[in-house]
Amino acid sequence: MTDLLPTHDDVRRAADRLRPVAAITPLIESPLLNEELGGRLLIKCEMLQRTGSFKFRGAYNRISMIPDDKRKDGVVCFSSGNHAQGVAAAAQMLGVKAVCVMPSDAPKLKIENSRAFGAEIILYDRFRDSREEIGDRISRERGSTLVKPFDDPGIITGQGTIGLEIADQAKALGVKPDAVLAGCSGGGLITGIALGLSGGLAETAVYSVEPVGLDDMARSLESGRVEKNDPAARTICDALMSPSPGDITFAIARQRLKGGLAVTDAEVKKAMALAFRHFKIVCEPGGAVGIAAVMTGKMPIKGRTVVVVASGGNVDPALFQEALASA
Amino acid sequence: MTDLLPTHDDVRRAADRLRPVAAITPLIESPLLNEELGGRLLIKCEMLQRTGSFKFRGAYNRISMIPDDKRKDGVVCFSSGNHAQGVAAAAQMLGVKAVCVMPSDAPKLKIENSRAFGAEIILYDRFRDSREEIGDRISRERGSTLVKPFDDPGIITGQGTIGLEIADQAKALGVKPDAVLAGCSGGGLITGIALGLSGGLAETAVYSVEPVGLDDMARSLESGRVEKNDPAARTICDALMSPSPGDITFAIARQRLKGGLAVTDAEVKKAMALAFRHFKIVCEPGGAVGIAAVMTGKMPIKGRTVVVVASGGNVDPALFQEALASA
Numbered sequence: 001m002t003d004l005l006p007t008h009d010d011v012r013r014a015a016d017r018l019r020p021v022a023a024i025t026p027l028i029e030s031p032l033l034n035e036e037l038g039g040r041l042l043i044k045c046e047m048l049q050r051t052g053s054f055k056f057r058g059a060y061n062r063i064s065m066i067p068d069d070k071r072k073d074g075v076v077c078f079s080s081g082n083h084a085q086g087v088a089a090a091a092q093m094l095g096v097k098a099v100c101v102m103p104s105d106a107p108k109l110k111i112e113n114s115r116a117f118g119a120e121i122i123l124y125d126r127f128r129d130s131r132e133e134i135g136d137r138i139s140r141e142r143g144s145t146l147v148k149p150f151d152d153p154g155i156i157t158g159q160g161t162i163g164l165e166i167a168d169q170a171k172a173l174g175v176k177p178d179a180v181l182a183g184c185s186g187g188g189l190i191t192g193i194a195l196g197l198s199g200g201l202a203e204t205a206v207y208s209v210e211p212v213g214l215d216d217m218a219r220s221l222e223s224g225r226v227e228k229n230d231p232a233a234r235t236i237c238d239a240l241m242s243p244s245p246g247d248i249t250f251a252i253a254r255q256r257l258k259g260g261l262a263v264t265d266a267e268v269k270k271a272m273a274l275a276f277r278h279f280k281i282v283c284e285p286g287g288a289v290g291i292a293a294v295m296t297g298k299m300p301i302k303g304r305t306v307v308v309v310a311s312g313g314n315v316d317p318a319l320f321q322e323a324l325a326s327a
Numbered sequence: 328m329t330d331l332l333p334t335h336d337d338v339r340r341a342a343d344r345l346r347p348v349a350a351i352t353p354l355i356e357s358p359l360l361n362e363e364l365g366g367r368l369l370i371k372c373e374m375l376q377r378t379g380s381f382k383f384r385g386a387y388n389r390i391s392m393i394p395d396d397k398r399k400d401g402v403v404c405f406s407s408g409n410h411a412q413g414v415a416a417a418a419q420m421l422g423v424k425a426v427c428v429m430p431s432d433a434p435k436l437k438i439e440n441s442r443a444f445g446a447e448i449i450l451y452d453r454f455r456d457s458r459e460e461i462g463d464r465i466s467r468e469r470g471s472t473l474v475k476p477f478d479d480p481g482i483i484t485g486q487g488t489i490g491l492e493i494a495d496q497a498k499a500l501g502v503k504p505d506a507v508l509a510g511c512s513g514g515g516l517i518t519g520i521a522l523g524l525s526g527g528l529a530e531t532a533v534y535s536v537e538p539v540g541l542d543d544m545a546r547s548l549e550s551g552r553v554e555k556n557d558p559a560a561r562t563i564c565d566a567l568m569s570p571s572p573g574d575i576t577f578a579i580a581r582q583r584l585k586g587g588l589a590v591t592d593a594e595v596k597k598a599m600a601l602a603f604r605h606f607k608i609v610c611e612p613g614g615a616v617g618i619a620a621v622m623t624g625k626m627p628i629k630g631r632t633v634v635v636v637a638s639g640g641n642v643d644p645a646l647f648q649e650a651l652a653s654a
Binding site: 023026028032035045047048050052089109113117273276277279280281282313314317320321324327 | 350352353355358359362372375377379416436440443444600603606607608609640641647648651652654
């Protein structure tokens with residue numbers, strides 16, 4: 001298995017594919033907040049990426065790796081929303097037909113946007129149907145390529161281009177981050193980032209952040225084997241509800257992650273409000289877990305430099321208003 | 328007068344001063360929104376600038392032009408908030424003491440942040456006292472340098488560095504914008520931008536955008552002389568309430584602005600919600616007027632490329648919630 005895992009060089013190749021189309025998102029900070037924290041908090045603004053989340057990177061990279069003669073059969077994906085938008089937008093740009101299998105309770109914004117990018121949307125019941133089965137069936141029936149949400153080298157290395165950018169941007173600022181944090185559902189983002197960082201910032205500690213009760217990656221890292229979440233567990237972080245790490249992502253995580261953190265929904269809402277106040281950015285719940293880990297002290301920052309990937313901003317206005325009101 | 332006006336080269340010198348300290352803010356777009364509009368809307372994200380608005384640029388540039396032997400006497404400014412934060416942050420970085428004269432009804436966030444940057448805050452009644460008189464008096468009593476909000480070449484050229492960045496970023500995207508829009512209070516931002524653009528994008532039309540009823544620049548451009556606003560006029564755009572253009576800014580505006588637009592508070596709230604949805608950024612009311620001008624069709628965009636400067640994101644949560652709810 002280990003020999004088949006994607007490498008830092010694969011991330012560099014993904015960066016070459018993404019260069020003409022993906023945004024290099026800014027790495028920002030707030031001097032006032034840094035003073036309060038007694039450390040340096042740098043936010044990687046992936047809500048400013050195409051489609052409002054990092055997912056465009058992996059999707060575009062993966063779809064552009066499909067051989068020409070297979071592209072006409074289209075692609076299919078299952079996703080709570082951000083991956084669907086990424087796949088829909090990337091497929092549209094590459095002239096490939098896309099089907100997105102999405103939970104019927106996904107944020108309206110994510111469903112509408114995926115449709116607006118020209119994808120066919122199939123809704124399912126998150127707590128009754130198996131999205132994997134639906135995706136597999138469509139893939140078999142239509143011959144279309146399944147673009148997995150995380151457990152695929154093309155996806156992982158696409159997300160990993162964020163790690164390359166962080167390394168470059170940190171260098172330009174003259175800092176060596178002590179830690180890099182990102183949200184974790186199936187682990188494509190955080191393991192990709194770890195691979196991306198393994199060039200220039202190999203000594204930086206990388207941590208996954210998950211919702212409490214859905215911290216399968218943290219528990220898997222702890223136990224040394226793939227752990228599953230209780231299917232009854234709930235969170236406002238709609239983007240972070242995968243039942244367990246993938247085989248590939250877990251293999252990379254074991255090698256390259258320092259550990260896993262978990263935060264509550266209330267902490268996430270406060271982090272969304274803090275990002276509004278100090279950084280003037282819109283974080284969806286799943287995009288704010290890293291900030292929450294720092295603000296609660298679960299990730300110490302005093303005297304340190306911590307990079308947090310704010311991974312997306314696709315949140316319905318009502319929930320955002322609720323987060324602002326609760327802070 | 329015309330011979331004394333700042334030039335494009337002065338903006339370049341300001342850029343040299345700002346290079347080590349100011350953010351180069353991203354120029355972003357939404358493919359979905361572009362498709363809806365039938366044109367290309369590019370947003371210059373100045374809410375991601377230090378202190379959450381463009382004002383840091385002018386303040387830092389102006390204060391760094393104060394001779395060494397005058398710096399110990401400090402600086403004083405009057406401001407509804409963003410200029411105060413810019414002056415407070417820049418003064419702190421340059422080791423200069425700052426006094427900010429602010430209206431007592433300024434957004435709490437702006438007052439708190441100015442204080443947090445180490446400035447002494449003096450509050451006044453926006454509709455009864457003259458902030459100019461208070462500022463002048465403090466300047467006389469303490470010998471401190473008055474850092475004007477807009478009618479000063481050092482301020483104008485600092486804000487103008489946004490125009491240089493727009494020219495560079497548009498070039499990198501391979502586009503020649505048809506128009507550039509920015510909010511206008513006293514005119515420092517929009518005239519600075521016009522100067523900054525006059526190098527690479529001299530043919531791009533530049534427009535000021537103001538709140539309806541406080542459209543002194545638009546009316547001044549129309550009549551050819553400095554017009555004043557009705558003191559009874561009100562708006563949610565707290566940053567755009569100057570009574571009239573400055574002498575210097577109006578002289579530049581007459582030469583370089585194509586015209587002035589005006590938008591209502593209701594249109595501004597809708598624009599704030601649109602920026603939240605499509606761009607994942609936080610716009611304060613005064614920072615959203617340019618987007619409002621495009622969305623209402625007051626600035627045509629079909630088949631064109633329009634750059635809008637979203638000038639700041641310092642808005643209290645309650646007002647932001649109201650904007651989201653009203654959309």
